[in-house]
Amino acid sequence: MLVISDVIRGFTDSIILAQLSKGDSYGYEINKTIQAITDGEFELKEATLYTAFRRLEADGCIISYWGNENTGARRRYYTITEEGRAVFKENLTDWNRAKEMINDLLNKEGL
Amino acid sequence: MNSKIKNYVDVLFSDIPKGKKANELKEELLSNMSERYNDYIDEGKTENQAYSLVISNLGNVDELLADVIPDAEFKQEARFYRVRNARNTAISVAMYIIGTVFVIGLGGLSESFGGRDYSVLGVIILLIFVAIATGLLIYTNLSTPPEYKDYDEKKERECRLYTGKQGRVLKSLLSVYWTFITLVYLAVSFFTMQWHVTWMIWLLAVVFQGIIKTIYEMRHDDE
Numbered sequence: 114m115l116v117i118s119d120v121i122r123g124f125t126d127s128i129i130l131a132q133l134s135k136g137d138s139y140g141y142e143i144n145k146t147i148q149a150i151t152d153g154e155f156e157l158k159e160a161t162l163y164t165a166f167r168r169l170e171a172d173g174c175i176i177s178y179w180g181n182e183n184t185g186a187r188r189r190y191y192t193i194t195e196e197g198r199a200v201f202k203e204n205l206t207d208w209n210r211a212k213e214m215i216n217d218l219l220n221k222e223g224l
Numbered sequence: 225m226n227s228k229i230k231n232y233v234d235v236l237f238s239d240i241p242k243g244k245k246a247n248e249l250k251e252e253l254l255s256n257m258s259e260r261y262n263d264y265i266d267e268g269k270t271e272n273q274a275y276s277l278v279i280s281n282l283g284n285v286d287e288l289l290a291d292v293i294p295d296a297e298f299k300q301e302a303r304f305y306r307v308r309n310a311r312n313t314a315i316s317v318a319m320y321i322i323g324t325v326f327v328i329g330l331g332g333l334s335e336s337f338g339g340r341d342y343s344v345l346g347v348i349i350l351l352i353f354v355a356i357a358t359g360l361l362i363y364t365n366l367s368t369p370p371e372y373k374d375y376d377e378k379k380e381r382e383c384r385l386y387t388g389k390q391g392r393v394l395k396s397l398l399s400v401y402w403t404f405i406t407l408v409y410l411a412v413s414f415f416t417m418q419w420h421v422t423w424m425i426w427l428l429a430v431v432f433q434g435i436i437k438t439i440y441e442m443r444h445d446d447e
Contacts, residue, residue: 139256140252140256141256141259141260156281158281158283158284159257159281159282159283160282160284160285160287161283163249163252163288164287167288167291186251186255187251188255
């Protein structure tokens with residue numbers, strides 16, 4: 114049986130890069146956006162999200178900086194680097210190809 | 225900020241040695257969890273509901289926490305910088321003091337030998353020593369990467385050092401040392417009657433105390 118959330122989880126890094134390519138953001142905001150886009154059907158566990166942030170930062174795809182909020186705790190914002198954009202573009206192309214291939218493999222009648 | 229969430233995060237991090245990475249992760253988790261909590265409250269959930277939803281949304285943090293624990297390599301490098309910095313500081317302080325000894329010593333020499341005035345030479349030597357020592361201190365400070373400065377394993381270790389069995393040994397060692405220095409100071413002073421110079425023994429004693437402590441800490445580092 115195919116568990117949709119497991120399939121999506123394999124794309125955590127690409128999903129985060131996709132959100133950051135629209136502009137700088139922080140952990141909770143990214144999760145809120147993901148929830149909104151999927152109509153509340155999917156949300157990343159925070160541990161998964163932060164692990165991905167660390168991984169992407171170590172790979173040089175994103176950079177973090179601290180915001181200066183006047184009230185409450187400081188937020189840690191992330192911004193995408195040129196390298197991150199390149200990785201995202203590549204992932205997007207790969208995904209589109211894979212999507213078509215899987216679609217063909219599952220739907221098309223054999224020759 | 226909800227104190228229950230803060231407590232929960234504090235407990236999560238209670239076994240993690242404090243370091244820059246750990247502190248940053250803690251602050252990041254706390255600010256995002258608080259915001260989520262506030263949103264749940266705004267949606268009309270009770271405090272308990274909001275709290276349990278926030279905690280369940282966190283997921284498994286083991287991997288995340290393992291990532292911010294200072295690893296063996298980091299600890300070793302931190303130790304290298306600590307020992308190097310302690311050594312360089314001790315050398316610099318010693319040079320400042322030895323430079324001063326030259327000024328006073330050569331000044332005294334001029335008095336006793338009448339003829340030539342060596343005090344200018346003493347000042348020149350002092351200035352050279354000061355320049356080298358200051359340069360060494362600045363270099364030491366600038367060449368230490370900031371993440372090693374923040375890492376406070378030293379604090380943990382010092383606590384152990386001064387409270388455990390080793391701490392008692394060091395304490396008694398130092399009290400014997402200071403009694404000894406006092407005796408030496410009085411003996412040398414009464415013997416030579418050069419009270420205006422012998423006070424330098426105290427400065428030298430402080431430097432030696434630093435060296436003793438450093439050697440002692442280095443020897444007990446691996447235990």
